[in-house]
Amino acid sequence: MSDHVKYVDVRDEGTRVDAWMSREIPGESRSRLQQLIKDKCILVNGSAVKTSYRMKTDDEVTIHLPEPEPLNVEPEDIPLDIVYEDHSVIVVNKPRGMVVHPAPGNMSGTLVNALLGHCHDLSGINGVMRPGIVHRIDKETSGLLMVAKTDTAHRSLAAQLKDKTTKREYLALVHGCLPHDEGTIDAPIGRSDKDRKKMMVTDKNSKHAVTHFKVIERFSKYTYVSCRLETGRTHQIRVHMAYIGHPLAGDPKYGPRKTLPIHGQALHAAELGFVHPETNQFMLFHAPLPEDMNQLLIRLRNHEWD
Template identity: 75%
Template structure:
């Protein structure tokens, strides 16, 4: 259970209760916070309030966010493209269209469901919904993902991500032509204040985000890039490329509707490197983009969509 007690100040003055709560708990959905306010888990001066309540300077607010009810995740016999596996880690090539882990309302056909069928000894650090999951890639992003089979491996891989010692490179096709051959985007990312389902470059409740990019090919209206992550924020490459005016092709959330014919964003996790939690050896894996991505590149090279 998460708890918070605070006295509202001038910066809170006039804010709707649900918006204020969303700023305090950025990992919670707006709909869940609104329900919790209705249920009385958010009190102002000891009283229950409506979600539309406007904050006043000096209000005493207390919030208690109950832990979500435990959910059971079933194993499913779903084919996996396993690139590497030993007693500590698994590296998989996730297809576009597959969600990494279950969530309320989407409890089946995820990578975790498939992993539970393949092996029963996944790390339990992230709980029943995300066993073994150290990092994620979006549903409509394909490519390499590392999974921990033991708690010790999970701690090691998570520490490497935090210390920025992993190697993660993505391939992407973006709208427009980048003039520079390479560059770095250093812009903090947080929840979009206007749409809680989106991320944005913002100064409010944001975290440092750094993406290094290199132009591989130019195709007139589109550019083929390699992007190396220094940090790993939610939707980082998608947000950063949209921020500099070159959204990822096929991205329904951050890009234009008129785009290349691909089902989901043209974004692929092509390289993944990390130090093995047991042997201490640095391991690096590479995976070519899926067929539809390669077909797009072929058509662009032939002058289509230019």
């Protein structure tokens, strides 16, 4: 356990202790700092305080930062839908509802746990928590992911993603009737100022993001579309479609609460293409539409939500 002693400057008079701590220890989340205060790992003038405590000039703050517990990801016997596998790469069709990799507080039941239960030779470039993981899709998005078994494969696949030479096409149901048959959304994406768990189109601390869309089928209140990613930002399709006024069905984070009956956003990574790291051959894979989205299409064609 490491201890630090700091003193409060006159300029910080009246600042909440958790806000003050977030500036003094960059990189730590506000929630973790609040928990440290509650656990009496942060003392002011030798005494425990509440998170609402307001700092006073020359307060002596003693900070006890516990050493992080070593994380160990356990292999689990979880069924996998493996579309392709050789000694370099695995292509997996991930079900909706499965998290891609573990994180503190959610260490089991993930795709990585399942992969480790299937094979032990995964790339170590992304560390113990994300072995083999080159890219991710959201928990409530289904579809294709490429996984690297070797570091050489990992570097090759990551470079292809960076150079925008992979092919990634998604199928989605969105709210509203899209007026254009196809289009391109070129709008930078960054983290929301109001909700750190959300992304948004913004020029502030953002990254270039491009999504191409094409209408497959129109209904009275919804549209079935394909979306091709040119870049791969967090929640990109969800944010971009909401930005043009057509949020994904089943996605109340970015769209209306009243939506189609599906557990998670109606989004499926249906097509994935990349150059094999060893053979240099372009490989293209497809995953059929999951049954939940297929059922929604059947009901839409039967005019259930007109």
